[in-house]
Amino acid sequence: MAETSDPPTDINDTASRPPLLTTKLYIPPTRPNLVPRPHLSRRLNESLSRKLTLVSAPAGFGKTTVLSEWISQHQPAVAWLSLDEGDNDPIRFWAYFISGLQQLQPGLGETTVQLFQSPQPPPLEVCLTALLNELAVVAEPFALVLDDYHYIENPTLHEAITFLLDHAPPQFHLILTTRVDPPLPLSRLRSRGQLTELRAADLRFTLAEAATFLNEVMGLNLSAEVVAALEPRTEGWIVGLQLAALSMQGRQDITAFVHAFTGSHRYIVDYLTDEVLAQQPLVTQNFLLQTAILDRFCAPLCEAVTGQPDGQSTLERLEQANLFIVALDDARQWYRYHHLFAEVLQARLRQTQPDLEPELHRRAREWLEHNKLTHEAINHALAGHDFEQAARLIERVHSVMWQNGEIKTLQAWLAAMPLSVRHTHPRLWLVQAWAAMTIGELSEADEQLREAEAALTVLDKDRARSLRPEVLAFRASYASLSRDPAAVELTQQALQALPPDYWLRGMLVVFLGAAYYATGDLPAAAEVLAQGRSMLSSPAMQSHQIHLLPLDGMVHHAQGQLRRAWSLIRQALDLVEPGGRPIPFVGTLFTY
Structure with missing residues (x-):
């Protein structure tokens, strides 16, 4: 593995709770030269008197940017939590949820965290009641943003959020950004005047905003006629405009390009990504494709995965070039790609270099393991189908995870493992058995124990x-x-x-x-x-x-x-x- 510098520290690793990535709690920093959108800021200010603000639109409509700009300009008492697929584990979700609140109110919710993390926690309503009682004594109004709520698919968590909204004190406000409407009682909240909604129609750029974005932010010098022709083709879709702007840089035939620019969002992304990637140096193309497998990345991790030096300067160049890279902290050490861009890059990697992806996951796993980011290392081992390494790492951390209450995460990992690997790693049957026993599934636990006992006979x-x-x-x-x-x-x-x-x-x-x-x-x-x-x-x-x-x-x-x-x-x-x-x-x- 290539030599790399030490990673930035963002782990709160204690024995009493699951390790938390502090970058998930950072409010995304705003970029310079953003297009002013005062009408959206006014609506967000007004929304704080209601229970819920729902910012719901497809990928690339600037949901996160609108909120971070509003927070930066108006300084409301707002905490932030960026969600991902792993947050469907209730223990992890509530640990992050309460840690987010603690960014504004230190110590808030500690009792509730421990209730959730008990090996045999009380009923969900008991835990949430404890949290609501603590929220009720906070004197000043405050809000929590749950960014990318579309990743949450666990019905238990939707029910819990509904309970919170039904019983939340008036000083607490929840803000959700999502690509799809969540299964929450939106109609009821709407009928009671307790819901503010910002949707694609609200977020898409107007003609004037599109002109400002293309000419002042992206540095083009387009005529009003060209902007007027391009804006309806993108329907104000911000990422579509950004991709179009990147493709137009250096072109002489801009008018012809704009008039040929048609199709659904998916085809627009496919076409423009080809154009954008084709204009990048080969070393940059390879960097983008190879680092797209990472959910988040820092310079040393990128260096380890790509084998290229100068990871930090490369990341800075990508950010300056508006290549869909998002800073996760104010120090600009940890980043991620815009989700839509990452998906396109991943598809291109599989299409052009299908044999390379497992090797990239292996490099990522090695670096993450070396830097004690074991959870992420396991995810990459599984993604790369390196099940032997995944089994080894799970065997290493399962006891600590059980004591921290991360049962759902363990079960998800084990579900991704082929049965053949469990037969050669009988301890995984035991881990599955204990996970089942912990949540009261005794018949399932007995079945797993029998599998472990049978596996011993062939070792x-x-x-x-x-x-x-x-x-x-x-x-x-x-x-x-x-x-x-x-x-x-x-x-x-x-x-x-x-x-x-x-x-x-x-x-x-x-x-x-x-x-x-x-x-x-x-x-x-x-x-x-x-x-x-x-x-x-x-x-x-x-x-x-x-x-x-x-x-x-x-x-x-x-x-x-x-x-x-x-x-x-x-x-x-x-x-x-x-x-x-x-x-x-x-x-x-x-x-x-």
Whole structure:
């Protein structure tokens, strides 16, 4: 892999929550020489008295630019979250949602984050009610932008946003940008005067705005007649105008070009991208095509993927040339391509260099892994069909992800893996089993455990021997959750077989105590949990202590030892309060 400089740091990587990309929370910086659009700014200012602003239009209509320009000029109290496909994981979505709010109100929503990230979180309405109560005490009006909401397809998240809108305090305002209307109660909000809508008809450039854009922003010197001929052909579509302007630069036959400029948006993009790319130096064309596989990129990452030096100067040239590159931070270290442009570049790469794409994903994966951006590294391993590397990385991070509550992301990764890879990596069956157990899908968990057990029979002896204690640990966990009378014996066997630092060991102690509690053997439950408190005394085991102490309190309460029960609950609260963490539900265990 090519030598590269260190990446810019934008990760908030803590043990208590999933790592967050801070660039997703940056308000996109405005470009110089933007076309003024005061009529849209006025509508956005007026919208803040309503519950929701919906900015809905196809790709390339300047949705994000309009909002960033408004924020820059008027300085409203607005936070920002740029969404992507990975945000369909509810744990990740709410971690980012609340982190966005915390850009304006530090500390807001911490309790809610911990509720969502509990291994067995309470019902969604309970979590959202906690968040709404915190929003209600904020004194000043404020808003949150969810940019590119069309990436959200999880019905649970749509239901949650609906609940928030129905019950939000008057000082909170939500702004969505999207390519398609979301499944939210728009008609109801519209009828109640609680919705502001900006659509393609509102966002497209007028004739005067198109003239300003083409001549002042893009540096052309077009006559009023040429602009008047081009504007209806693009229907004010901003990206279409930008592509047309790039194609006209240096042309002598502009009038003929404009009159020949017809077709649907898709064909316009295909045609003009050919013209734009053809006018770029070969090294720039290759850079664009090869970096189009990246959801976001910085100079060192681009250098690693393309093998070309001077990544930063190349990115600066692309930005200066208006080649559909979007800065993600004020320092202009991280970038992305306009989504539509990226899609066209990716299609061209597959058409012209189909064998190169897996190699590009491999280079990206290596760089991202080296720079501890493991989630993105896994995505590139999967995109490049490098399933062995994806399996290796998932095996490395699965325990931390489980403790952070990123179950949906794990499940999505595993769903993309061929069964043949799981058969050679039985730990992936275990990861899938634990994910299923965590969300209460016990029959699915049992099926995955059986697959893991079967896979052990075809492994070499050393690998099988190292995995058997883990299989036993998961089987014991399943037995406890499914109320199997053999749970006590299986859990004892697992605790004896596992190494002292195994990540699930603390939960097995809780499961053993719960198994005794379920059978009515309260003295045995109390003894196990007392031993567990000693074993889990280190700060690294605090998440397991927060499970153990409430259960221990229940055992002593059942024994009539109310003072001791309260003392144990108080200890749990002492662990919770410094970090703002709630006591997680262990509801499945406590329904015996």
